[in-house]
Amino acid sequence: MSVALRHIRAFVLLAEELHFNRAAERLHISQPALSRTLRELEESVGTKLINRTTRSAELTEAGRAFLLEAQLGVGHLEHAVNLARYTAQGIYGELRIAYMDFAINGRLPELIRAFREAHPSIRLDLSFMPTTRQRTALMEHRIDMGFLIGSFENDRIHNYTFDYDSYVALLPASHPLANVASLRLSDLANEPFVLGNSDYWAAHRERLFVLCHESGFFPRILQEASSSEGIFGLVAAGTGVSVYSSCVRNLQRRGLVIKPLDDITRRIPICAAWDESSASPGLQTFTEFLCTHWDRTHDGPRN
Incomplete structure (x- = not known):
């Protein structure tokens, strides 16, 4: 079984809470579903990551090592998702x-x-x-x-x-x-x-x-x-x-x-x-700025 994003997210939240009920509530799933997700993850990794007790949970040494990289991975993936969305909206990009x-x-x-100044996240390569x-x-x-x-x-x-x-x-x-x-x-x-x-x-x-x-x-x-x-x-x-x-x-x-x-x-x-015909969202942002905001604030081309 391959490791999916849902496995990583569930593990990171459980590691933060160290409590199955609270982690399940944050994930909006049932506790059995969370237990099943963790079990699938441990089977894929090939080792136990969390020791369970009746009231709480505790990271194993392997779990602590896995958590550091898992948090970085989730952070990078969330950044990648946001970057893709913002690029499609013309907020991020390079021209x-x-x-x-x-x-x-x-x-x-x-x-x-x-x-x-208006769009600092769009890099201009001049x-x-x-x-x-x-x-x-x-x-x-x-x-x-x-x-x-x-x-x-x-x-x-x-x-x-x-x-x-x-x-x-x-x-x-x-x-x-x-x-x-x-x-x-x-x-x-x-x-x-x-x-x-x-x-x-x-x-x-x-x-x-x-x-x-x-x-x-x-x-x-x-x-x-x-x-x-x-x-x-x-x-x-x-x-x-x-x-x-x-x-x-x-x-x-x-x-x-x-x-x-x-x-x-x-x-x-x-x-x-x-x-x-092939304008990127970033280029559309630039041309809109040029043809509307710039014209409006600078009275168009100088005579």
Whole structure:
């Protein structure tokens, strides 16, 4: 006969009470049923665990040893049951969230902090990933949600516009245009550009090239970098100018001047994207927080 959970529970309660009547009452069974359950357990274990008397019960040495592990086992099993229930309800869980530079330098940290305070039992595994790679990762279920540039047009993917950023020019502090009252994108036509490379910045470059074409030029790219810090450093060093997201205002960088581009009204949409068809309860909790609580308390995407 195999040992079942009912055998372990009955033994632990009997060991706590050391009295058959009281233990049977707590288990909501009869005393004969409790005696039968204990007998079945002892037969399965192969040794006596409790010595019975007419008035009470006493653990054997083997019973005391068995009790320590039995209590741990019951505790672990109850925890596992609760964990499964809470995970199904979206209370516990783990989410894999990818982000790109504009998101993490913008409002995403504020969202993450607010969600963790509201749902501390859901672990967020955050990883940097360029927009184009996020799209692939979403389709291959390697991430649960991505924060990327623009929406991901796919029948399986749900998009939510989390934020909007404006385009700004980044200039070295010593640049002649750093002190002008008004700056247009076309004013940068003859300037050497510092841009993120195509491996990590393809989505931003595609949008920027369209804007430059509409302004009558194609940027002369002198230097490329893989990270925002690389772009900032190269511009501050006087290598060239760049066009970035207005989220750069949240950062501090010496030697860098940020100028709005007065002729560019188009904005950069920062979207949250996820596969709704395979959303876990934890992801549903996150998306509900994002689309209801976050919007309600933060007035939606920033203008």
